[in-house]
Amino acid sequence: MTSVGAFTRATLRAQRAALARLAAWSLAEVLPAALVGLLTARAVDDGFLAGRPAIGLLWLALLGIAVLVGAVGTNRTYACLGDLVEPFRDDLLRRVTAGALAGATGGRVDDAAVARLTHQVEMVRDTWAGLLMVVRGFLFAAGAALIGLFSLAAPVALLVAVPVLAGLGLFAAALPAMIARQREYVRSDERLGQVAVAALAGHRDVTVSGAREQVTRWVGGHIDAQARVERRLATMAATRGLSLAVGGWLPVPVVLLAAPWLVRQGLGPGALLGALVYVVRGVQPALHTLVQGIAAGGLRFTVTLDRLLRTSAPAAMADPVVAVDPAVSVDPATEAAETARAALSAASALSLRAVTFRYGPHADPVLDDFDLDLPEGDHLVIVGASGVGKSTLAGLIAGVLRPQSGTVHIGGRQVAGASPADLARRRVLIPQEAYVFTGTVRDNLRYLRPDLTDRAIILAAARLGLSGLVERLGGLEATLHPDGLSAGERQQVALLRAWLAPAPVVILDEATCHLDPAAEARLETAFAERPGTLLVIAHRVSSALRARRVLLLDGRRAHLDSHQGLLARSVAYRELVGYWAAGTQPVRSTPTRGRSAPLPTGSAPRSSP
Structure with missing residues (x-):
């Protein structure tokens, strides 16, 4: 997958300005996630529990202002997304088209190029957009939640970090198997596209030769094979569920079980509630989005882009150079015939x-x-x-x-x-x-x-x-x-x-x-x-x-x-x-099995001046 990494890094380097704008608006978007627990704790401890509801409402009003700022940030991040995604798609389309044209110019007919140019390029484009938003969302949302937790109660942040890291570790360990199955799915998709093109292109020959049932079974076998691949890919959902259970849901009972100890350490009820808000509204959704996004879109992006880069790079169009080993003897008669043909x-x-x-x-x-x-x-x-x-x-x-x-x-x-x-x-x-x-x-x-x-x-x-x-x-x-x-x-x-x-x-x-x-x-x-x-x-x-x-x-x-x-x-x-x-088009009187009847060996003419 080194080509995918190199291509992605080069794309991001070329779009540094657009990335900077996206990061700036992402900071505005996660402002509520960074303040929600802290402001909730202040509203409870310093306001409602202290018998000063006006102070509590004031803290909540500040949270409302932060939510409005976050909404503006969300709107602008999606506006910035097009500046990153569309140039990426255009570059990929140029590569795929150039590779297909180079192959066609060289006489290499590639039926799978149609699937790459339409289905796979659009898949990469959509998953690239989703992947950018998923990774960006996790980094900023989880980062804001953890910063808020440390500012509110450092022991709670440490208790939450352990299961989160364990869930991420489980997910990372399962990624190679996920990538392998996703790659198998992309290849089966291409094979099915090639089979479909071959069957449609030869439908007249199939009808004439009476091979309709055989071709139907042949195409149906590839459809069944793709279905089996999709079912195997779907079984990876269990691994994703385990990662989410450990990293996303386990921190909640951990914090609740540690609540008596945390209260004895001087943590107030509002701070404990704020910590749970950070976990439930910040860390848990961010981790869920990351795991589901990478498992769904990230794998498709990596495998499909790798396939496109490997198969769609324009082939070199130079004259071939043939190395001749001087130790190999050449038959004089063959050499003379080749020389005569060349002349x-x-x-x-x-x-x-x-x-x-x-x-x-x-x-x-x-x-x-x-x-x-x-x-x-x-x-x-x-x-x-x-x-x-x-x-x-x-x-x-x-x-x-x-x-x-x-x-x-x-x-x-x-x-x-x-x-x-x-x-x-x-x-x-x-x-x-x-x-x-x-x-x-x-x-x-x-x-x-x-x-x-x-x-x-x-x-x-x-x-x-x-x-x-x-x-x-x-x-x-x-x-x-x-x-x-x-x-x-x-x-x-x-x-x-x-x-x-x-x-x-x-x-x-x-x-x-x-x-x-x-x-x-x-x-x-x-x-x-x-x-x-x-x-x-x-x-x-x-x-x-x-x-x-x-x-x-x-x-x-x-x-x-x-x-x-x-x-x-x-x-x-x-x-x-x-x-x-007679003013009519010449037509063939009897059908042939192939696209055209063959010319028998030795029957073609050799012209003379």
């Missing part, structure tokens, strides 16, 4: 070698032992039925997804392990739903190349036939609001941004689907004439007609040829073109 990858704008990818450990592969080489300046269109793996292939090439086996190279450099900045210099991906952020038109267009001049942007817009779009949006200084743009306008802004990007490889994943055929033809032709390599995932047959080569993914094999070549030798391609010509 071919370096000579290609894009190279995939033996790539296998599946969306789950038990799913059929979307791509299986897939090979592909694209030379510099190639214009490739990828076609196939919906769900066959076109966007998956685009994600693998772009580095958004990571294959289970095989390698992807762009410009001779491996995609896996590359930093986001390095990937942005080598490729640009425009998905179907184009991304536009709130900002000026200039900022949106220079997002991938901040050093561009306005003249370069204007010339590029003219080259793509988008000058009218820029003018319609209000010029480069105008502010864009994504919800105020149509889907087609967002796509055109994203395409112009991609054209201006420095990356030599452009991947258009149905990036023109919201444009009319004329605009699509104009933009694809412009990108084909742009220096570099172009990959287009098509949704119209016209894109295939404009391409130099076409890659067909049909769920069983991959075919690479020109449009005319595929028409001549591929029945699946002719059917696909027929669907397009």
Whole structure:
């Protein structure tokens, strides 16, 4: 738990001013707790028992004033709490989001990140607020009560301190077991979240394969396991009860049993009553709040925050360094094959070698032992039925997804392990739903190349036939609001941004689907004439007609040829073109068990210039 301690200490150091304000108002809040016993004793001994009720009422009036001051202090402490809690939550959200994005960029899909980002972050935020108030309340309330006791009757304070310390000791001894069970609960919560995501994501496959009962039992088993963990966690309430009985309730009979001795020592009835008030109204509630607060919120805070810090720290995105032991011999044939593959990858704008990818450990592969080489300046269109793996292939090439086996190279450099900045210099991906952020038109267009001049942007817009779009949006200084743009306008802004990007490889994943055929033809032709390599995932047959080569993914094999070549030798391609010509979307005629039918080993194409 050292990471939790370090993170918490760093947070508190950064918020010293807010802590000082909280402590100042806490002193005002505990003023009644510090004075209640003392003023009660004076009212009884010097007022009511002495036959001077006016004096007694005066002491009680002073206590009423202290209560009003304490109420103001309570109000202000809760106002100060937000200054401590909200920055803590924001920092934690940034860490979790950065870790999830770093994992996704590296191809590591983490379903439990959803549970961390929503349920667990909010749990930590709420328990952090509660923990601050609990610890603060105990320190100030118990401290005020003990100071009042010592000022009233030091022997009573000593009698009370012994069982209080014993109760705290019992609670501290049980904390390791409580933390272990709370950690088990958090992990079971994450496992249940992962299982739920997997079951929901594969519900169509489950229905087709008739595995509904098996999946129901599988999910139900995880639900039952979490319930057992929660029951074990609930048994720790007995330990908390024992700690409270010893530290909170035992001081009362101790003081009562010692009352005759205390009276013989000169303690008056009012002082004895005041001492009991300090115990019942000060020490006992403070200890109860501390034990219940730490047992309920403190354990959840410690274990959940530890889990978040361990799993959500952004992963390093540097190229891996592999150490080679000189004593290990290398097979010459293997070394020659690896050298040849590396040379071919370096000579290609894009190279995939033996790539296998599946969306789950038990799913059929979307791509299986897939090979592909694209030379510099190639214009490739990828076609196939919906769900066959076109966007998956685009994600693998772009580095958004990571294959289970095989390698992807762009410009001779491996995609896996590359930093986001390095990937942005080598490729640009425009998905179907184009991304536009709130900002000026200039900022949106220079997002991938901040050093561009306005003249370069204007010339590029003219080259793509988008000058009218820029003018319609209000010029480069105008502010864009994504919800105020149509889907087609967002796509055109994203395409112009991609054209201006420095990356030599452009991947258009149905990036023109919201444009009319004329605009699509104009933009694809412009990108084909742009220096570099172009990959287009098509949704119209016209894109295939404009391409130099076409890659067909049909769920069983991959075919690479020109449009005319595929028409001549591929029945699946002719059917696909027929669907397009009829104005319908290509659909799969028979279902497959996985997300897409696999490509058999050795069936994927190796392109030639």
